[in-house]
């Protein structure tokens with residue numbers, strides 16, 4: 001093998017490995033780009049497939065099971081009465097039901113509270129549920145003795161700084 005032949009041989013080997021390297025480089029590059037562009041690809045997702053339909057039926061089943069014991073809705077502590085569902089659906093999303101049940105107000109008082117939350121706390125328009133909710137609250141969480149403001153209960157004093 002003369003010098004020229006050996007040189008050609010080396011060039012051949014070199015170009016071969018160079019093209020192999022290029023192919024691998026672009027292959028991996030495209031693969032990574034694919035992962036970046038479509039991050040929710042299911043390629044490596046081993047979690048079981050839950051369809052939206054299953055989730056919806058599950059939550060419906062949970063919802064239709066309103067458990068009531070001794071006239072009290074066990075999950076929230078609300079008194080079981082007409083309008084309970086409307087109150088559960090609209091008044092437990094932002095704060096605990098306790099904030100509602102520990103209050104006693106007249107119908108106007110409850111309406112004022114609702115208007116205040118709508119104005120300052122992003123409470124939505126209650127639509128035709130509003131009168132149902134007000135009826136429920138005015139009936140079941142009415143002031144115990146009218147004409148006298150409820151005692152203030154202070155759970156924790158804080159120091160002014």
Ligand code: HEC
Nearest residue numbers: 090091093094095099100103113114117121122123124133
């Ligand atoms: C969009 C969120 C949201 C929803 C829904 C909501 N509230 Fe409120 N509510 C608040 C916030 C925020 C406060 C203030 C909480 C605090 O002071 O810690 C509050 C406070 C209250 C208070 C205490 C008011 C006071 O003077 O201390 C009562 C009572 C109350 N809500 C009743 C209800 C009733 C009844 C419903 C259903 C009609 C309801 N909330 C739905 C956000 C909401």
